[in-house]
Amino acid sequence: MKQAQRVLSTYAVDMFGIASSLFELGGLVVMHDADGCNSTYDTHDEPRWYDTPSMVYISGLREIDTIQGNDQRLIDNIAEVVEATQPKFVAIGGSPMPNAIGTDFKAIERLVAARTGLPTLGFRTDGIHSYLPGAGGAYVWLAQHFVKPSQHMPQKPAKRVNLLGLTPLDFSVVGNATTLKKIVTDAGFTLQSSWSMGDTLDQIATAANADVNAVVSSTGFYAAQYLRDTYGIPYVVGLPMGEKGTADWLEALKNADASYLTGLKGDEKYIKAHYALADLNAWKTEQAYDDTDCDVLVIGEPVYLHSMKALLEKEFGFAKVRLLCPMADAPQWLLKGIETASVEDVIRRECRKARQVIADPIYARLLPDEKEKFISLPHEAYSGRHYHAEMPIFVGPGFTGWLKEKLK
Incomplete structure (x- = not known):
């Protein structure tokens, strides 16, 4: 029961990371899952869905195919769609059920590539890990298969x-x-x-x-x-x-x-x-190694966390800024100096220690009697489009003024 989430949400999963990173690039992206599950992605995590053309589809996994392991239907359907839509590549990933039955996505990748003649990515996503390793793996695949050799060495100063x-x-x-x-x-x-x-x-x-x-x-x-x-x-x-x-x-x-x-x-x-992406399995144990109070606790994705800490220390003069990432499958080097925790009770305890908390507004529900200490900075991968109207532009010099109005 310790790990049950009563208040908090979950981050976008690994397959959604693949879909998001490839959304605009002209490829066919197939989520191997049951009918209707695509709506979880397009109504929560993909704000481009209604105004940007793309080819992100659900495979329509059926119970009988799951029981019998009928991968041929998936391969045939992909080949049919490829013939009709002429995509530039194919990407296939799974959900918890294909992962549970051990679907061999690398074998499907080879069969689809041979059948269609297109560059194909088969990635064993499980719908349990976060979007970080999913999108990260898709980007590496893009670099390996599509980036052309340069004609010159990088220059310095960079242009x-x-x-x-x-x-x-x-x-x-x-x-x-x-x-x-x-x-x-x-x-x-x-x-x-x-x-x-x-x-x-x-x-x-x-x-x-x-x-x-x-x-x-x-x-x-x-x-x-x-x-x-x-x-x-x-x-x-x-x-x-x-x-x-x-x-x-x-x-x-x-x-x-x-x-x-x-x-x-x-x-x-x-x-x-x-x-x-060995980090796909690199979940670390829950840790909260700093038991002292802090000026500000920031919760989110690692690059954002490091950048926010630098801002709070250098421009606002805060001496004690703590960082917490609920996604322990982030690249491990980026987690240097960041605490990781995903259990609701642990995160609640860490929020209680802080004088102020910068996080997605869902985290404020952990301490309903202390909501005034929370600064709302919505994260699409966490709360979807629920707080879309509250999302600020957090890059650039102008963010200093926005944050100054929120901090106490």
Whole structure:
């Protein structure tokens, strides 16, 4: 009963991460699950669903096929849709039931690729892990199969930038993506590619021509490692939050070396260049290793957390900022200095210790008598579109003023 969630929600799952990262790129994305389950994704986690063309489908998994393991029907249906729609690639992932019966998605990947002649991704998602390893794996697959070799080595100071990890799950569609791109171009950089809002597969294929990669969420971290190791492109991990944070971020992009994490110089010994996403199974035990009170507790995704901490310390002067990530399957290097907890009672206890909490508004339900201490910053991957009207633009210098009005 300890792990039962009475108040809190769950984060978007791994299959939704794949769908979100590939949504605009012209591929066929198939969720292997029962009829109707696609609505969980499109009505909660995908704000582009009603105005952006895409091919995200549900397989219509039936009980008899689950019992008998009839993968041939899935393969035949995919081949039929490919013939009708002519997608650029195929991506297939599963839900809890295919995972429970041991569906061999790599074998299905090979059969679909041979049948259709298209690049195919078969990823054993389970609908239990978060969107981070799902989108992260999809981005690495894109880099491996579509990015073309560069004709030159990365230059320094950098001029051409890739944005990695840009999806509505972390940025919504309220203007964060366009503001982020404007910050880059207004500073004199050329936006080489955007992974993957407002860009095409053909443009993403030119990513190796960039001088630096900007990892703006954890979903882009593994792709940054791959592009660094394959093409020598350095990367910067972080978000341009606030006045000083934006200036620091742009300076880091300009003079990037091997790696850089907002508020913390990158240490190569903490970086593992593994792209098979072993972190999919890297759930850590619950931990709450700091029993003292703090000025601010921030809850969310790791890149956002590190960037927010730098903002709170450097621009607002807070001495004690604690970070908590409920997704322990995030890239492990990014969790350095971050506590992980997903059990409701543990998170409630940590919120009670803090004088203020910056988190999705759902977390305020943990302490109904202390709601005044919570600063609402909705996260699409957590509360979906329920608090869409409250979502601020949290990138850029203007965020300092917004946050100043909220902090006490």
